[in-house]
Amino acid sequence: MSSPGALLENYYRELVGFLSARLGNRHAAEDIAHDACVRVLERDATTAIEHPRAFLYQTALNLVIDGHRRSLRRKAEPLEVLDLDERFFMAPPQASMDHHQQLDLLSKALAELSEPCRQSFLLRKLEGLSYIEIAERLNVSRSVVEKNIVNAMKHCRLRMRESAPL
Structure with missing residues (x-):
């Protein structure tokens, strides 16, 4: 069973390549892979990870999906609402x-x-x-x-x- 640190070592670059190919942006892929690794390292270690590679990839894909959803929500709001929110938020x-x-x-x-x-x-x-x-x-x-x-x-x-x- 690999430790989370070994998980990072073994799969990080591979994950960046995978995400980069799907997202078309290496910088974004590095950020997501980094965030996925941090989440894996910070998780409650009471349960062992049975399939570390799959766990890391799924964590990264979840981050991609979450980012996409946030992006869609932002695009759906009219600019006037965003402008008002920013101007009057105290x-x-x-x-x-x-x-x-x-x-x-x-x-x-x-x-x-x-x-x-x-x-x-x-x-x-x-x-x-x-x-x-x-x-x-x-x-x-x-x-x-x-x-x-x-x-x-x-x-x-x-x-x-x-x-x-x-």
């Missing part, structure tokens, strides 16, 4: 405070990461660079970039959960 003060607290927690979690891990994560999430572009910029392999980003996501989510009110 978050309550408490929500703003919670947002600032979350940003502070995220900043602290990122500061706990190694420099290469933090750089990989920020280059991907803030600058939108591909894994290959990040690997070239940091002079590391694509595999190292993938691992760094997954580790950064796991670490940040763990820290956010630890700080969440019960």
Whole structure:
């Protein structure tokens, strides 16, 4: 039985290729594969995964379907509604405070990461660079970039959960 980490190692690139062929967009495929791997790694491990490859692929396909549904809902709303929503939405003060607290927690979690891990994560999430572009910029392999980003996501989510009110 493979551990979730081995699942990521064995099937990640294959999954990116599969999704890329179906979506016609490698960047989107990498994002979905990454999110699927994070979900698999974060799942409650009380039940063993009998068919790890199928489980990972199904998780990724579910993410594709969810994204498609969100996209359809957004397209169905008239532009005037979206414009009104954005122009007149005002978050309550408490929500703003919670947002600032979350940003502070995220900043602290990122500061706990190694420099290469933090750089990989920020280059991907803030600058939108591909894994290959990040690997070239940091002079590391694509595999190292993938691992760094997954580790950064796991670490940040763990820290956010630890700080969440019960």
